[in-house]
Amino acid sequence: xxxxxxxxxxxxxxxxxxxxxxxxxxxxxxxxxxxxxxxxxxxxxxxxxxxxxxxxxxxxxxxxxxxxxxxxxxxxxxxxxxxxxxxxxxxxxxxxxxxxxxxxxxxxxxxxx
Numbered sequence: 001x002x003x004x005x006x007x008x009x010x011x012x013x014x015x016x017x018x019x020x021x022x023x024x025x026x027x028x029x030x031x032x033x034x035x036x037x038x039x040x041x042x043x044x045x046x047x048x049x050x051x052x053x054x055x056x057x058x059x060x061x062x063x064x065x066x067x068x069x070x071x072x073x074x075x076x077x078x079x080x081x082x083x084x085x086x087x088x089x090x091x092x093x094x095x096x097x098x099x100x101x102x103x104x105x106x107x108x109x110x111x112x113x
Contacts, residue, residue: 015061028054029085036084042077052078052085 033052055078059065065070067075 005083025054029056032046032085032089033081036088040081042081048074048077048081048094052082055079055082056086 030049030053033049034044037048042048051074055067057064059082067079069075
């Protein structure tokens, strides 16, 4: 798992040399993700927390994100949990459909109508 995280960080640094990614040690976001997992009656694992933070970092630097992977790999869960965690941090209710999670903008999160 740590090898994958190191590889992911290296790819982001290569593509965006001036970008400072959110550390997986970010206490506030990490706790919000764990809380969102618990509230959705999901098991809190470091792998899922890490995937969700990686998705967040990717969404900060990309205009569009496509999650690909095998069945039961956690794609929908990481997207849903990220939406819930960021909405909780922004003090709003996450309102989204499958194709429109809350928008992550430079000045924070905006809840979609």
